[in-house]
Amino acid sequence: MPAALLRQARHRLLESGELPEHSVDACLRRSWQRSLAAGLSPTGRLVAPDNLSAAQLGRALGRNHELLGHSRPIMEYLFEQVRHSHSMVVLADSHGVLIHTLGDPDFLGKAERVALTAGACWDERRRGTNAIGTALVEAAGVEIHGAEHFLERNTFLTCAAAPIVSATGELLGILDISGDQRGRHPHTLGLVSTAALMIENRLVADACRRYLRLHLHADPAGIGTVAEGIVAVAEDGWIVGANRNALAMLGLVSADIGATPIERVLDLRLDDLRARAGRQPQRSFRVHGRDGAILHASVEGQPSRPLAVVQQGAASAGDALSALDSGDARWRCAADKARRIAGKDIALLLSGESGVGKEVFARAVHDSAPQRDGPFVAINCAALPENLIEAELFGYLPGAFTGARKGGYCGRLREAHGGTLFLDEIGDMPLAMQTRLLRVLQERKVTPLGGGAEVEVTFALICATHRDLPAACAAGQFRNDLYYRINGLTLRLPALRERTDFAALCARLLDELAPAAPPLIAPALLERLAAYDWPGNLRQLASALRTACAMLEAGECRIDWTHLPDDLVDALQAPQRREAPAERPLRLDELSLAAIRRAVDEHAGNLSAAARQLGVSRQTLYRKLARVSRSGTY
Numbered sequence: 002m003p004a005a006l007l008r009q010a011r012h013r014l015l016e017s018g019e020l021p022e023h024s025v026d027a028c029l030r031r032s033w034q035r036s037l038a039a040g041l042s043p044t045g046r047l048v049a050p051d052n053l054s055a056a057q058l059g060r061a062l063g064r065n066h067e068l069l070g071h072s073r074p075i076m077e078y079l080f081e082q083v084r085h086s087h088s089m090v091v092l093a094d095s096h097g098v099l100i101h102t103l104g105d106p107d108f109l110g111k112a113e114r115v116a117l118t119a120g121a122c123w124d125e126r127r128r129g130t131n132a133i134g135t136a137l138v139e140a141a142g143v144e145i146h147g148a149e150h151f152l153e154r155n156t157f158l159t160c161a162a163a164p165i166v167s168a169t170g171e172l173l174g175i176l177d178i179s180g181d182q183r184g185r186h187p188h189t190l191g192l193v194s195t196a197a198l199m200i201e202n203r204l205v206a207d208a209c210r211r212y213l214r215l216h217l218h219a220d221p222a223g224i225g226t227v228a229e230g231i232v233a234v235a236e237d238g239w240i241v242g243a244n245r246n247a248l249a250m251l252g253l254v255s256a257d258i259g260a261t262p263i264e265r266v267l268d269l270r271l272d273d274l275r276a277r278a279g280r281q282p283q284r285s286f287r288v289h290g291r292d293g294a295i296l297h298a299s300v301e302g303q304p305s306r307p308l309a310v311v312q313q314g315a316a317s318a319g320d321a322l323s324a325l326d327s328g329d330a331r332w333r334c335a336a337d338k339a340r341r342i343a344g345k346d347i348a349l350l351l352s353g354e355s356g357v358g359k360e361v362f363a364r365a366v367h368d369s370a371p372q373r374d375g376p377f378v379a380i381n382c383a384a385l386p387e388n389l390i391e392a393e394l395f396g397y398l399p400g401a402f403t404g405a406r407k408g409g410y411c412g413r414l415r416e417a418h419g420g421t422l423f424l425d426e427i428g429d430m431p432l433a434m435q436t437r438l439l440r441v442l443q444e445r446k447v448t449p450l451g452g453g454a455e456v457e458v459t460f461a462l463i464c465a466t467h468r469d470l471p472a473a474c475a476a477g478q479f480r481n482d483l484y485y486r487i488n489g490l491t492l493r494l495p496a497l498r499e500r501t502d503f504a505a506l507c508a509r510l511l512d513e514l515a516p517a518a519p520p521l522i523a524p525a526l527l528e529r530l531a532a533y534d535w536p537g538n539l540r541q542l543a544s545a546l547r548t549a550c551a552m553l554e555a556g557e558c559r560i561d562w563t564h565l566p567d568d569l570v571d572a573l574q575a576p577q578r579r580e581a582p583a584e585r586p587l588r589l590d591e592l593s594l595a596a597i598r599r600a601v602d603e604h605a606g607n608l609s610a611a612a613r614q615l616g617v618s619r620q621t622l623y624r625k626l627a628r629v630s631r632s633g634t635y
């Protein structure tokens with residue numbers, strides 16, 4: 002639409018608060034209305050200076066380490082396509098903050114004047130309708146040209162932006178090409194959307210590298226291209242990650258990730274899927290979707306450990322549990338299920354290796370539940386001496402036994418009244434105590450030692466164990482009836498090595514450890530940490546990061562090898578058990594691609610340096626990248 006008509010329409014909106022039907026496209030109309038509601042005026046000043054400081058930008062880069070790592074090579078490639086067209090390629094995070102830009106020098110000066118530089122925030126509420134901010138709100142590809150921008154100062158721009166979505170459906174950021182509005186090209190949105198999908202496919206394949214991955218397409222030749230669907234499946238058959246192509250092919254939405262068995266959406270038996278994973282060479286095969294559509298599929302990766310059975314995930318609630326959520330699908334499923342039973346008389350049993358965060362999870366369940374204002378009473382059954390456990394749990398009357406407190410004690414169960422009782426290491430509770438506990442749980446009444454009246458108690462019950470309770474029952478070490486009473490719902494929390502959110506988890510832990518200025522982790526070190534087995538799980542990771550923070554000199558803001566405890570350095574440098582599984586001998590072109598990837602990643606996307614390391618010219622490297630990207634396999 003001509004600029005004059007657009008300005009007229011925008012003027013009417015400002016005057017009357019309304020836009021005539023069909024005067025502008027629906028997405029633009031919504032965005033203008035949001036800009037107006039945010040108090041912006043087309044010719045007004047910016048709401049507030051909003052550039053991130055260097056330290057804040059550093060933290061944003063750390064939080065978006067994976068997004069950046071996978072985006073850089075593709076941005077370089079994209080930039081080659083638009084070089085000399087007075088434009089730039091931009092990557093923004095999920096808040097609209099620009100975290101990486103590549104610009105045509107002719108255009109950079111102009112762009113800088115409107116703050117198209119790293120650290121600037123292009124949130125729609127601050128800068129009005131713009132491709133990055135609007136694509137974030139709409140969660141869709143958007144093109145904003147010239148006078149479609151809400152602020153006059155941005156109308157010299159033409160911008161096309163597309164969202165980048167994680168394996169669990171989270172909007173991670175926006176890829177954008179911005180240029181001089183006189184140089185608008187009809188294919189820019191298509192180009193940027195394809196590049197965003199390429200980044201997304203790399204992110205999904207990387208985040209789900211420990212799961213079986215089905216690559217899908219309606220045409221066998223489409224497998225391995227940017228148009229393929231990728232769906233990750235845990236060993237017990239539940240979908241734990243997918244790209245947007247796969248969701249569309251399977252008729253799913255992102256909330257179905259972690260809540261849908263693969264057998265429900267494809268006529269594919271889990272045994273068959275596992276068997277195919279081990280088969281060499283890989284060949285594509287036909288499957289039917291639930292609407293009967295034929296898809297072609299190939300399988301990659303190794304079966305992983307099972308995912309606890311989950312149902313339809315509840316929406317994230319902005320509660321204490323979601324504050325702990327750093328993006329792992331299994332963890333999120335566990336949190337969703339725990340939310341569902343909150344406030345109901347259903348006992349929760351948490352299982353998982355030592356240090357996976359069972360107690361931290363239990364506290365968050367309490368803080369997210371209706372009884373959150375009541376007490377949270379945690380008892381470690383393994384730590385209580387056997388002769389004191391009864392008194393500690395059930396309380397006692399004055400003088401009930403030698404050494405008792407003078408005035409008696411109400412006991413931990415009564416202390417939990419109106420709140421949550423957390424029994425850690427329940428598998429280590431002595432058998433005699435199990436009998437008494439079962440009675441309390443059934444009757445909801447406590448009788449203190451030494452006699453006295455029964456007292457009614459009400460609490461939500463959460464138990465945790467790293468022992469195999471059914472096996473302990475079979476061995477006569479744990480009462481069957483107690484097991485059934487405490488096991489209203491069992492949730493298994495994933496071990497750290499099984500999680501797909503390592504970088505985001507570290508960023509969250511560092512935010513907690515050093516809230517004033519959370520440090521970053523050097524990218525090469527972060528990669529080594531992510532590949533480590535972490536036998537002590539989150540306890541070990543949190544402790545290592547705590548030590549590393551303490552080792553930083555004043556003013557230092559990057560954690561590197563020298564800041565880590567020596568034993569961890571030794572463990573990290575020892576050969577890792579969990580190397581990528583050798584699936585089949587690599588072909589020559591794959592080896593060359595692997596070398597290119599490594600070099601580009603090692604040089605943080607700097608293609609000149611990568612080309613030098615590879616001993617090829619920059620042009621040759623571009624050619625190889627272009628070929629790889631055309632074949633969609635980068």
Ligand SMILES: Nc1ncnc2c1ncn2[C@@H]1O[C@H](COP(=O)(O)OP(=O)(O)OP(=O)(O)O)[C@@H](O)[C@H]1O
Pocket residue numbers: 325353354355356357358359360361362425465466467510539540541543544
């Ligand atoms: N989500 C989390 N955020 C921050 N720190 C965590 C988190 N989960 C665990 N930790 C760290 O790990 C430590 C161990 O967590 P927690 O006691 O909850 O694990 P656990 O699974 O109950 O271990 P165990 O089975 O040995 O009792 C915590 O003290 C904390 O330092």
